[in-house]
Amino acid sequence: MNPALELLVFLGTLLYAYAEALVKLLLPVKRKAVRGELVLVTGAARGLGRATAREFARRQSRLVLWDVEERGLKETAEECEGLGATVHTFVVDCSKREEIYSTAEKVKKDIGDVSILVNNAGVIAAADLLSTQDHQVEKTFEVNILAHIWTTKAFLPTMMNNNHGHIVTVASAAGHFVTPFMVAYCSSKFAAVGFHKALTDELSSLGKDGIKTTCLCPVFINTGFVKNPSMR
Structure with missing residues (x-):
């Protein structure tokens, strides 16, 4: 994109964001009460997933934490338990559909109905497209978007029956603005944003206003995936 045009787009986006923030500051939306809700967070072993789990713990939610990294998952659980939350952990590889489905069944059977689903698990392969291995591309899509679909399919039916729930899609600014050497990652995050928008519209069409x-x-x-990240 032409640098001058890019600057104009950036300034327009910035002004819009500030205007939106000002309106929300003057007319704040009532915060959602999450006390007692059963919250499932994928990718909870570190980074944004761990921070999200801590925030729900502070708000007295019950937690179900998933991650492929057992040690980090245990550390997150200990932090959340220290904040007074009830925590259940499961070592899950979110790149594997059947593992997601089987663990979801265990959660529903042994713990209860998940009412808030935070699809946070993600991976990144930072390299130019031709240097990115095929298995890395596949893994990126399996975790960054397909896992969102499988977890949602697993827990959405009960939410729809109750017309109560919340689905959080953790995408990225890379789902709106591209950056070089991250073609697979950007593509998967564009897909995640599209998934969120399509799901939101579908739930509205079905009259499920409680979700x-x-x-x-x-x-x-x-978070450890990319050390000291920066961009222009």
Whole structure:
């Protein structure tokens, strides 16, 4: 994109964001009460997943934490239990559909109905497209978007029966604005944003106004995947 045009687009987006923030500051939306809700967070072993789990713990939610990394998952659970939350952990590889479905059945049978689902698990392969291995591309899509679909299919039926629930899609700013050397990642995050928008519209069409949706699109975060991230 032409640098001057890129600057104009950026300034327009920035002004819109500030205007929106000002309106929300003056007319704040009532915070959602999450006390006692059963919250499932994928990718909870570190980074944004761990921070999200801590926040729900502070708000006295019951937690179900998933991650493929057992040690980090245990550390997150200990932190949340220290905040007074009831925590259940499951070592789950979110790139494997059947593992997601089987663990979801265990959660529903042994713990209860998940009412808030935070699809946070994600992976990144930072390289130019031709240097990115095929298995890395596949893994990126399996975790960053397909896992969102499988977990939602697993827990959405009960939410729909109760017309109560919340599905959080953790995407990325890379789901709106592309960056070089991250073709697979950006593509998967564009898909995640599209999933959120399509799901939101579908739930509205079905009259399920008690099921809320949220899409998070943070910029780069130093979570261990990319050290000291920066961009222009």
